[in-house]
Amino acid sequence: MSDLFTKVPNKINLWTIEKHNKMNVPAFIYGDQKIIDELKADYRREWSATRQIINVASLPGIQKGMLAMSDVHPGYGFPIGGVAAFDVESGVVSMAGVGYDINCGVRTMVTDLTKKDLEPQKKALMTELFQTVPAGLGKPGKIKLSVAQVDDLLVEGAPYVVNMGYGTEEDLEYSEERGRIKGANPRNVSDRAKRRQHNQIGTLGSGNHYLELQIVDRIFDEKVAKTFGLFQDQLIVTLHCGSRGLGHQIGTDYSRELVRTSQKYNLPLPDKELGSAPITSKEGEQYISAVNCGINAALANRQVIAHLVRQSFQKVFNIDIRQLYDIGHNTCKFEVHDGKEVLVHRKGSTRAFGPEHPVLPSSYRKVGQPVLIGGTMGTSSFILTGTELGMSETFGSACHGAGRSMSRKAAKKRYWGKTVVQDLANKGIMVRAHSFAGVAEEAPGAYKDVEQVVNAMHDAGVVKKVVQVKPIGVVKG
Amino acid sequence: MTYEYFEHQADVGIRGRGKTLAEAFEQAALAMFEIMVETKDLQLTEPQLVEIEGSDLNDLLIAWLSELLFLKDVEGKMFSRFEIKSISENKIIAQIYGEAIDPSRHKLKLEVKAATYTQLKIEKNNKNWIAQCLVDV
Numbered sequence: 001m002s003d004l005f006t007k008v009p010n011k012i013n014l015w016t017i018e019k020h021n022k023m024n025v026p027a028f029i030y031g032d033q034k035i036i037d038e039l040k041a042d043y044r045r046e047w048s049a050t051r052q053i054i055n056v057a058s059l060p061g062i063q064k065g066m067l068a069m070s071d072v073h074p075g076y077g078f079p080i081g082g083v084a085a086f087d088v089e090s091g092v093v094s095m096a097g098v099g100y101d102i103n104c105g106v107r108t109m110v111t112d113l114t115k116k117d118l119e120p121q122k123k124a125l126m127t128e129l130f131q132t133v134p135a136g137l138g139k140p141g142k143i144k145l146s147v148a149q150v151d152d153l154l155v156e157g158a159p160y161v162v163n164m165g166y167g168t169e170e171d172l173e174y175s176e177e178r179g180r181i182k183g184a185n186p187r188n189v190s191d192r193a194k195r196r197q198h199n200q201i202g203t204l205g206s207g208n209h210y211l212e213l214q215i216v217d218r219i220f221d222e223k224v225a226k227t228f229g230l231f232q233d234q235l236i237v238t239l240h241c242g243s244r245g246l247g248h249q250i251g252t253d254y255s256r257e258l259v260r261t262s263q264k265y266n267l268p269l270p271d272k273e274l275g276s277a278p279i280t281s282k283e284g285e286q287y288i289s290a291v292n293c294g295i296n297a298a299l300a301n302r303q304v305i306a307h308l309v310r311q312s313f314q315k316v317f318n319i320d321i322r323q324l325y326d327i328g329h330n331t332c333k334f335e336v337h338d339g340k341e342v343l344v345h346r347k348g349s350t351r352a353f354g355p356e357h358p359v360l361p362s363s364y365r366k367v368g369q370p371v372l373i374g375g376t377m378g379t380s381s382f383i384l385t386g387t388e389l390g391m392s393e394t395f396g397s398a399c400h401g402a403g404r405s406m407s408r409k410a411a412k413k414r415y416w417g418k419t420v421v422q423d424l425a426n427k428g429i430m431v432r433a434h435s436f437a438g439v440a441e442e443a444p445g446a447y448k449d450v451e452q453v454v455n456a457m458h459d460a461g462v463v464k465k466v467v468q469v470k471p472i473g474v475v476k477g
Numbered sequence: 478m479t480y481e482y483f484e485h486q487a488d489v490g491i492r493g494r495g496k497t498l499a500e501a502f503e504q505a506a507l508a509m510f511e512i513m514v515e516t517k518d519l520q521l522t523e524p525q526l527v528e529i530e531g532s533d534l535n536d537l538l539i540a541w542l543s544e545l546l547f548l549k550d551v552e553g554k555m556f557s558r559f560e561i562k563s564i565s566e567n568k569i570i571a572q573i574y575g576e577a578i579d580p581s582r583h584k585l586k587l588e589v590k591a592a593t594y595t596q597l598k599i600e601k602n603n604k605n606w607i608a609q610c611l612v613d614v
């Protein structure tokens with residue numbers, strides 16, 4: 001299989017799998033030699049990322065190429081770190097291209113404090129955050145919504161909770177879709193999904209979701225950093241979570257539904273998990289509308305948590321904090337690229353729009369969208385910016401994180417939660433977690449090297465590094 | 478009758494084994510809840526009856542596990558005992574036993590978001606049934 005991947009001439013870190021068998025388009029994979037070698041080594045496994053890349057390239061109406069970012073790893077039918085855009089007439093929407101945690105994403109907020117300012121109050125702030133932000137399995141949120149209220153929330157997104165007093169208009173300006181995507185009809189979301197939401201708004205969840213205090217450790221681009229309001233040794237806060245039970249139930253409902261729809265429309269599916277519907281079909285429209293509801297729920301969820309974080313800072317430091325940006329990384333959205341409307345699936349991939357894109361807040365428009373890349377507890381995260389090359393090559397998309405390199409089972413066998421916490425404490429990273437088993441599974445060693453993943457995309461020119469941040473405190477579910 | 482986990486890079490595979498199809502489904506459910514909680518700590522209360530329908534056996538396994546995840550969220554409960562009274566290609570009737578989540582007594586672990594079609598398999602080997610799939614955590 002060594003010749004399956006060919007290096008694209010005159011390009012850095014870009015590889016292709018030529019169109020063969022049932023593929024409708026070639027595949028393009030971003031990665032350095034090591035990332036590609038790992039994909040090659042894994043190819044023969046039945047559920048490898050490479051097989052999933054080839055399968056998605058075989059779906060009807062896919063445009064230009066199936067794209068895999070440098071953090072690509074196997075997902076459910078569709079690889080995580082995958083980007084696929086479909087023609088709105090002949091194409092399909094696939095549930096696997098969005099997944100079960102619709103619009104799982106990242107929000108970063110910035111303070112005027114430095115690492116030095118934080119130190120004396122760090123423990124107090126961590127305790128306050130741990131008590132204020134509901135995290136972990138079964139932990140209810142502070143807001144209880146009836147099914148009718150959930151309907152309104154699904155249509156209105158983050159503005160719904162801002163109107164309830166959770167956050168400001170400015171927060172909305174600095175969120176993807178300004179906190180609310182259009183085309184969300186709650187009639188396409190089951191009652192069961194809405195019932196799962198009633199006390200979960202404003203909760204972090206468990207697994208790889210987190211709330212992190214971070215310090216700006218290294219600046220790569222002074223000019224863009226300044227535009228984003230970032231400076232050396234600055235304290236910033238990042239949270240990572242999604243649409244919770246509501247999104248999981250939408251995913252569950254439609255995964256079953258779209259398997260049947262695929263049969264109804266005779267879609268040539270290489271894998272059952274890729275359950276799809278023609279974009280123009282009734283079922284396709286319903287699913288896209290339900291995804292939009294999930295997108296709005298996640299935006300509202302992160303909005304509430306951001307507000308709780310802000311309250312904690314007010315209590316401990318008596319200061320206000322400003323939102324840098326909020327991005328999702330499990331979505332499908334109608335977007336215009338090269339003058340043509342397409343439906344872009346991003347599964348474990350971040351939207352990364354370049355300079356001058358009209359949807360960006362005016363203060364960022366000259367430099368491009370902040371692209372927030374989550375690392376692991378012990379390593380680092382990055383803030384990047386979108387580029388023109390990314391707009392033309394990847395439908396304005398980038399990697400989303402480090403990507404796991406080790407299964408949870410293997411991680412739990414190899415790491416012990418309390419030891420992980422102690423090791424991190426020795427490095428100056430304070431961890432507050434509801435579950436030690438969860439910490440072991442999220443041990444830094446269980447992930448790929450985030451620097452390698454980010455450098456692969458940066459060197460390819462799809463995104464540009466702005467700053468690297470190091471964690472200093474972590475709240476986990 | 479037992480369960481086990483199988484490896485996956487990002488998520489967890491669950492596999493229930495039993496002498497009957499019902500046992501394999503029961504064990505798959507137990508495997509899923511053991512990811513979330515130390516099931517031995519649960520003090521079981523009155524059973525509740527669940528009826529699940531599916532279009533075929535594969536769909537039925539996803540429907541069964543999904544229903545249990547739904548009940549976990551809306552009732553705030555964890556379950557650890559599953560008695561399938563009847564199972565066909567399209568329908569399960571079962572009694573399930575669990576307890577309301579109490580973080581002071583229960584060791585809560587990792588939340589399962591969904592049961593997926595990935596690596597979904599239901600088959601009979603020799604005299605034993607297995608029912609497996611990947612769950613999203």
